[in-house]
Amino acid sequence: MKRTVLVVDDEANMQAVMRMVLEGAGHEVLVADSGEAALAHIQNPNLDVVLSDLKMPGMGGEAFVIRCRKDRPDVPVIIVTAHGTIRSAVKSIHDGAADYLTKPFEPEQLEIVVHNAIKLRDILRENEQLKAAVSESRGTKRLVGESHVAQQLIEEIRRVAPYKTGVLITGESGTGKELVARTIHDLSPRHERPWVAINCSAIPRDLMESELFGYVKGAFTGASQNRAGRLEQAQGGTLFLDEIGDLDASLQAKLLRVLQEREFSPVGSNQVRTVDVRFIAATNRDLKEYVREGKFREDLLYRLDVYSIVAPPLRTRREDIPLLAQTFLRELASETDKKVTAFTPAALEILERYGWPGNIRELRNTVERSLLSCRGQTIDVEDLPGAIAAGSGPAGNVERFSLNKTGEKNLDHWLEEVERGAILEALSQCNGVQAHAAKRLGISERSLWHRIKKLNIQIIARHEFR
Incomplete structure (x- = not known):
């Protein structure tokens, strides 16, 4: 198989000798008379090996090796040097060169070092392909779904993952926006570098700046030592900014500077630090409406929204519900050591009919509660939370609730x-906060309290109702 070799040497005679030997061995040869000229060739996707002189005017061999390792770590570089500069050649090995060849050399020596470098190139390429395959498998297995909507989402993720492009993920609460972001990271060239997430709505405003940018000792009371912020922790990797719409206006301006200049300063420091981070943001807010209302900077939105992905609500991919439910059941059963293996068809039918206002997060919580309630090996209708069965549609409701003991319909x-x-669902969605649940139901808090008492709904603990 013909391979492509780049020869970099400022001496025309040496170029000619190496070209003759390598073309005679069946290789395609590219030539450049300086490190600067060679940079035009190193992005050639067919390039297999580089042979570079050590001493050249302008960009020398040592600097060229470092540049090659940065731009094309998959292409081996062989340093060609005279006897008097072997120490420099050895230093180049430490800088990333694969091998070195001393002048003068025999044609067979040149062929051998190139042959060995090609073998190394093949190993590196196979390794990258293997890592990519493992990474893709890891990433796509995290996203469960066979529906057309789910496959479209996976395709969008695969399309944007290989690049450094900023991504804005939008969608309702509970649709798995962080999972989408994490999958993008897992499928990207940065998958071995840090993944760092920060929730912009969960951290108090006065702490958010130091959490994001870090701080130096003495920056404020209690700052007894330097602390790296999330930006610095994510260096070389991905920073996920969840609920970006809740970021304070002053921090929006500082984040914009980071996105534009790729630099920041820790709190209490004048030192500017550069950062190489991919930014992925997520929100369930309408940021364009926020911009119109003056709550969000338009220039920041443009910086974040280079590529948009919408995490679809669960109601638009109902055919994925049985697969998702079974996946959650398998994971949760393993964690709890319960021997529950499946759902009955009737239980799955109810799950498919339900509206899932809380989306995938609500489905997972439902599976967990049903698993804990289940006394057999299969989750049946009676194991499902009452709110799910009540809201699953007429057929499920009639079967479960509409018949009294004599088999007659009982409307009351x-x-x-x-x-x-409905009340159980609202309480679950509002984490047990009755004021919020009442607002969601469109009734007063006092009315909700009376209904809870009338229906004998027991609030056992936070997040637990029956």
Whole structure:
């Protein structure tokens, strides 16, 4: 198989000798008379090996090796040097050169070092392909779904993952925006570098700046030592900014500077630090509306929204619900050591009919609660939370709630269970905060309290209702 070799040497005679030997061995040869001229060739996707003289005017061999290792770490570089500069050649090995060849040399010696470098190139290429395959497998296995909507999402992730491009992920709460962001990182060339996430709505405003940029000793009371911020922790990798719409206005301006200049200063320091980070942001807010209302900087939105991905709500991919539910059940059963292996068809039918306002997060919580309630090896209808069955549609409700003991329809009982289900769902979505649940239901907090008492809904602990 013909291989492509780049010869970099400022002496025309040496160029000619190496070209003759290498073309005679069946290789394609490119030539350059300086390190600067060679830079035009190193991005050639067919390039297999570089032979570079050590002493050249302008960019010398040592600097050229360092540049090659940075731009094309998959291409071996062989340093060609005279006897008097072997020490420099050895230094180049430490800088990343694969081998060196001393002048004068026999044609066979040149062929051997190039042959060995080609073998190294093949190993490096196979290693990269293997790592890419493992990384892709790891990333795509995290995203579960066979629906057209899910496959479109995976395709968008694969399209943008290889680049440094900033990504803005939008979608309703619970749709898995962080999982989308993490999958982009896992499939990117940065997958072996840090993944760092920060929730812009979960950290108090007065702490957010130091959390993001870090601080130096003495920057404020209690700053007894230097501390690296999330930006510095993510160096070389990916920084995920969750709930970016909740970022304070003053920090929006500072983040914009980082995105534009790729530099920042820790709190309490005048020292400017450069940063190489890929930014991925997520929000369930309408940032364009926020811009119109003056709550979000338009220039920052443009910087973040280079490529947009919408995490689809679960109701648009109902055919994925059985697969997602079974995946969650397998994971959770393993964690709890419960021997529950599947859902009954009736239980799956109810899960598919339900509206899932809390999306994938709500589905996972439902599977977990059902698993804990289940006494057998299969989750059935009675193991599902009441709110899910109550909101799953007429067929499920009639079967479970509309018949009294004599088999006759009982409208009052059915309505009571629907009301119970709606209240349980609202409480679950609002983390047990009754004021928020009442607002979601469109009733007063006092009215909700009376209904909870009437329906004998027991609030056992935070996040647990029955």
